[in-house]
Amino acid sequence: MIEMTSARAHTPAPEAKTAFQKIWDDHVVEDLGDDAFLIHIDRHFLHEVSGAVSLKEIDLQGRRVRNPELTFGTVDHMLETLPGRGMTTRMPGGNEFLREFSQRIQPHGIRFFDLKDPRQGIVHVIAPELGLALPGTTFICGDSHTCTIGGIGAFAWGVGSSDSEHALATQTIVTTKPKTMRVRFEGTLQPGVSAKDMILHLIGQYGASGGAGHAIEFAGQAVRSMSIAGRMTLCNMAVEFGGRSGLIAADEVTFEYLKGREFSPRDKDWDAAVAYWQSLATDEGAQFDREYVVDVSRLTPQVTWGTSPEHVIGIHGSVPPTDEVRHPVARDSRLRALDYVKLVPGERLEGLAITGAFIGSCTNSRLEDLRAAAEVLKGRKVAPGITAICVPGSTQVKHQAEAEGLDRIFIDAGFEWRESGCSLCMSGATGGESFAADARVIASTNRNFENRQGPNVRSHLASPATVAASAVAGYITAARQYEDLA
Ligand SMILES: CC(C)[C@H](C(=O)O)[C@@H](O)C(=O)O
């Protein structure tokens, strides 16, 4: 007895690990030294912009794709979203690009969700929807918003084309180990306030590089009680916070979401998978390099005023003064942003006239997002002169929304109801669809950069509910269910 006790006393306590650390440990093929690691990639997605570039390189080098069964492709960025579309784009020279991507992907035996496939959609929307993004996996795509997939409990991040080529050829990439951060969102959200408001607020508080290079875990009561759609929205903007990835440890909500999806494990495999996924939660006492706690119980709907997601305020607030910004470079960038958006410090966002409204993008185009917007739009009309457009994130989302009659609500309110894709989220480099020059737009997207949604277009980021409410009002305003409580 005594010996046993002493033996136990000498056994070191098992190391408390973060969810990220556990996934990382399970995927390191080799520690290459100098903070470089060879990591196995479980899922690799390609889209017609970055995927076309990587595939072309692989073909030119005469290599084959090592694991086509772990590689998937879709068309989302350039593809037109107007009803009745073909495999075409408005982007000059883009049709050739689309054709080439389709031609290159097929001979490699990569599963391709193309225009005619009912599973087509924005890569970050379809991967979880199809059960291809799973907890505990490493997931990459040549797209910065791949971090979205962390909402399902994967370690997911956007890579450059040389990493993507390396992964096509070897199913591994060489990468550094990110530092870790945990953001705990505590408290209960007010009605009309959502995941989008939480992440915009966080970025506003700590800046667009507040999470620079970190693997960020989102946790806390407000995250636990959130749907997978909300979790995806949170993780989607981890990159706008500077993070390498966002991650929410899988729980019952995740399992419920994944069960029965087309590519989810089944039967005995399902039980084994759930047991493994449960073991991946962050252990009590695990250490993070940085940790923030945000109380969301009094959070109001957030809207951006400038040209970075960090330029954000509560909807009842006013554009902040520039003299409080001490660093001259930061002050200059604020001044430039103000000049671009044609606003002055002290000006209130609420009541600011808009000319366009967009609901879509990998941030907020899932069924729950469309439902939240439809709830506001039901029985109402978009204000005269507003170009209002809704682009579901995937063909499946579109069909589900139509089965619920949401399309009628959007159309009756005066919204255009389109086919799925990235569409007006990013007009310049992608599909070429854009708002009219100089438009002032409220959008459920993730980037309010200069010219992102069209030439000289000023974009204000907000939640789908806020976008819908503003489209009806003709000026920036919060959704009514929130106003009723104010
Ligand atoms: C075109 C693509 C590579 C790009 C990205 O990396 O994110 C786009 O999706 C974006 O949102 O800016």
Ligand code: SF4
């Ligand atoms: S919807 Fe927008 S942010 Fe998302 S992948 Fe497409 S272009 Fe990028």
